[in-house]
Amino acid sequence: MADSVLATYFHRKQQGMPPGYHLTPTPIPIAYETHGAGEELRPCGRSFSATIRGSLRLRGTTASLDPALKDGACAWARGQPLVFIHGVGGNRRNWDDQLDHFAPAHQVVTLDLRGYGDSGPITGDLRFEHFAEDVLAVMDHLGAERAHLAGLSMGGLVAQAVYAHAPHRIASLTLAACRPADAPVAAGEQFARDRLEPLRAAQPLQALADSLLPALHGPSASPELIGRLRDSLLRLRIDDYRRIVTVRTQLQPFLDLSSITVPALVLGGRDDRLAPPAQMTALAAAIPHSRLEIFEDCGHFLNIEQAASFNSTLASFLATHATA
Secondary structure (H helix, E strand, O other), rough: OOOOOOOOOOOOOOOOOOOOOOOOOOOOOEEEEEEEOEEEEOOOOOOOOOOEEEEEEEEEEEOEEEOEEOOOOOOOOEOOEEEEEEEOOOOOOHHHHHHHHHHOOEEEEOOOOOOOOOOOOOOOOEEEEEEEEHHHHHHHHOOOOOOEEEEEEHHHHHHHHHHHHHHHHHHEEEEEEOOOOOOOOOHHHHHHHHHHHHHOOOOOOHHHHHHHHHHHOOOOHHHHHHHHHHHHHHHHHHHHHHHHHHHHOOOOOOOHHHHOOOOOOEEEOOOOOOOOHHHHHHHHHHHHOOOEEEOOOOOOHHHHHOOHHHHHHHHHHHHOOOOO
């Protein structure tokens, strides 16, 4: 995926943004994939590409697009965009079970945050709000003025950060297995130690996977599912991961949850040791009129371990708030 030409984006600043939060140009190319039911393919000024075979898939970065696909057209899909945001040990492939399910009704977007997957490496200073900028950069690149956001684990915090930056651009929030923005760090030293100490081993990513995997899935997880989670961890970039974990564990409160006015769905797993049901119940109670669902026989990666339940619950929620 070509990323030699860097692109920047400028987002209109929101009045009343929390102190210390600001949007800046993003010079790092952010990789994304979008999938939806094709409505039209029309020329536009940007360098977009698409393949239409009853549905459309778009792959590229905010800097450039896959040169193997057709250039010079702007692809549009039916339905309001639905953006999925991965966690600290993930990448956009974590949402593969959601792409086809939601494509008939939404323009589904998955992305690799900076430092992950096919996106550019972290350069210069890193702040947590940069991840919110990555989401907005992809939305801007796709011409999406407003979108539904769904985030898992750290991705749920990123979704809350996007709302803190630009609430007028958010149609709804789905927060899965994550911390609340008003208390984003719990046992930060232990969190960092669990993720950074294994990286001292001779085979650091293998050691990290061996250490973390037991806490990431429920007791009935299949070998295939565990293999998918291991693959996600083995794709991490060690240097970027170290920086991200450090920034994640130093994050300060940045949003009053009672100020959230968009529809919110809060999801948890009964057997999740990282974001236990009590944590998710408290998070839901803090957001006005939110909906809470706890999946049985499920660990941290709800959307993979209980994909069918996750998809049906989210689809029902989105259908209820389709015009939100």
